[in-house]
Amino acid sequence: MNLPENSHRRDFLKLGALAGLGLGLSAVPSAEAKPDPRDLKLLSASDISATRPRPAGNKPVWDLTTKPTEKVRCGFIGLNRGRGHVNSAANIPFAEVVAVCDIVEQRAKSAAENVKKKTGKEPAMYFGDENVWEKMIARDDIDVVYVATPWEWHVPMALKAMEHGKHVFIEVSAAVTVDECWQLVDMSEKTQRHCAIIENCCYGEEELFVLNLARQGFFGDLKHAECAYIHNLAGGVLWSLGSEGDWRRDYHRFMDGNLYPTHGLGPVAQYLNIGRGDAFKFVVSVSSPEFNLTQFRDKHQPNKGKHKDEKFVCGDMNTSIIKTQLGRTIMIQHDVVSPRPYSRINALCGTKATFFGYPGRLAVDADSGHPLLKGAKVNSHEWTFEKEKLTAFMKENQHPLIRKIGELGKKVGGHGGMDFVMNYRMLDCLRQGITPDMTVYDAADWSSILEISAKSVKDGSMPIQCPDFTRGGWKTIKPLGIVS
Structure with a gap:
């Protein structure tokens, strides 16, 4: 913007x-x-x-390989959300926590102390100054920098880290604006450094199960997906001083659209091979009226009435439809203020099967003849697999990553283990010198929906064409396989 x-x-x-x-x-x-x-x-x-021309000298990074290494050396900026990533890395044998950074001294010391307890080695600490992170990224003994700060700092920190020769793993959303998305792409291509969005929901057990089946052709021809971030934060996180309440609520004052698209969109984009054989074409977005933040504020006066004059513009529920270049459709929703149970929907529909999450349910076409069915009863009024049947079916058809480290992930912790699985896989890619599962093009595609949806809402829900961050590369980039 x-x-x-x-x-x-x-x-x-x-x-x-x-x-x-x-x-x-x-x-x-x-x-x-x-x-x-x-x-x-x-x-x-x-x-x-507009798809911007590639700057002279820049080269694509969708198949970027780097020199393999025995140990991946990590630095972390932002130790509120970032402490979970520090914990993951401290439990991965081929990762080393070299440095941790936060303005709050106690957060840095606490993170360093926990690392020392687990590994016997205390990382360097940076704290006490809003620009102290620049000293950390200037070190010559860090391979990858994690950026887990407020959204407005994601891009400035990532750009400077890449300029210093570091790979970057950015928390979600990677960027706020389309312009920032282009900055990430161009800097990654200029420096030939990976700049990956670390979308942990792509590594949930259910999401990897669906991806596994999709890659096996279980769903047939894929045609539609649904996703969301539905999480009632109206009475807690959005008002918490000293944490996300200091900045995250502000976006509800500035923009009316899908403010947090990637948790739901990341996994379904992978199912549909977005950026790897298909691409977003245009977005149509609508928003409901805004009620809940204003009503909660007026009734409860959080933080002793400090926010009494704030005006909120973001509709309580935003619903967007994305059309892809291959004609598929994606429905994506955002609602963080309504009294509803948590959901990312996580739905995928093909010619032979349909999956819906929250709770997980799988329906299979009776004529599919898929060997995985093993005689399961199929009709048009019931889900083929749900509850205990789905649990058993998922266990029989686990994704290789879950089979390999899923239980360890649950023990280490972090959103039910998905944080650990993600960090293990992403850091292992750097260890091997191969392209991570999530690239800068994914970071740009998924994050750009924030501004694109807001523009559609502002323009009376007119379709807004999506830029092509791969500059045509999506037509030939190989799909993400069943990684192990």
Whole structure:
């Protein structure tokens, strides 16, 4: 999104960095220093949709290989969400936690202490200054930098880390705007460093099970998927000072669209080979009215009424439809304020089978004749596999990664083990010198839906064409296989 010259984006960046890295409230700028939502302007539809030419000298990185290494040396910026990644790395034998960074001294010391308990070696600590992360990424003994800070800092930190020759793993969403997505792609191609989004939901047991079946052709011809991020945060996280409440709620003031697309979209994009044989074509998006944040604030006056003058513009439920180049459709929703159970939907529909998550259910066409069915009864009014039957079927058809390290992941922890499985696999890719499962093109494709959906909503739900971050490469890039 383009900002006018007199905008307060710099103040917002500073605020986000201070809050997300854990700075005490006394150092956080006052509410008056925050940007006015009217200062923020979306790109024009033509600028959003334009596929920008590759800068001279840049080369694609979708099949980038690097020198294998026995030990992958890691540095971590942001130890609120990042502490989970530190814990994963400390439990991976071929990974080394070299350095940890957070503005809050206690967070850095706590993370370092936990690493020392697990590995016997204390990592270097960086804390106490909003720019101290720049000292960490300048080290010459770090291979990959994890960026787990507020969204506004993802791109500036990733760009500088790549300039210093580091690979980068960025928390979700990787970027806020389409322009930022292009910056990540161009810098990755310029420096020939991996810049991967670390979308842990791609490594959930259910998601890997569906991916496994899809790659085996179990679903037949794939035609439709549904996904979401539905998670009621209205009474907690969005108001928590000293944490995400210092910055995440602000996006509900600035943008009306899907503010957090990748948890649901990442897995279904992999099922459909987005960026690897298919690509997003256009997005149509609609939003409901905004009610819940305003009503909760007015009733409960969180933080002693500090937020009484905030105006929220993001509709409680955003629903977007993505059309792909091959004609498939994806329905994606965002709702973090309504009284509903958590769901990412995680649905995939093909000519031979359909899966829906939350709870998991699998329906199979009676004429599919797939050997995995083994005589299971099939009719049009019941799910072929659900509850105990689905559990047994999933166990018989586990993804190789789950079979290999799934139980270890549950013991180490992190969103039921998916964090560990993801970090193990992504770091193992660097160890082997192969391209990670999630690339900078995935980071851009999945994250760009934030601004694209907001632009569609603003333009009366008109279709907004999606840019091609691979610059035509999606037509020939090999699909993601059944990795092990």
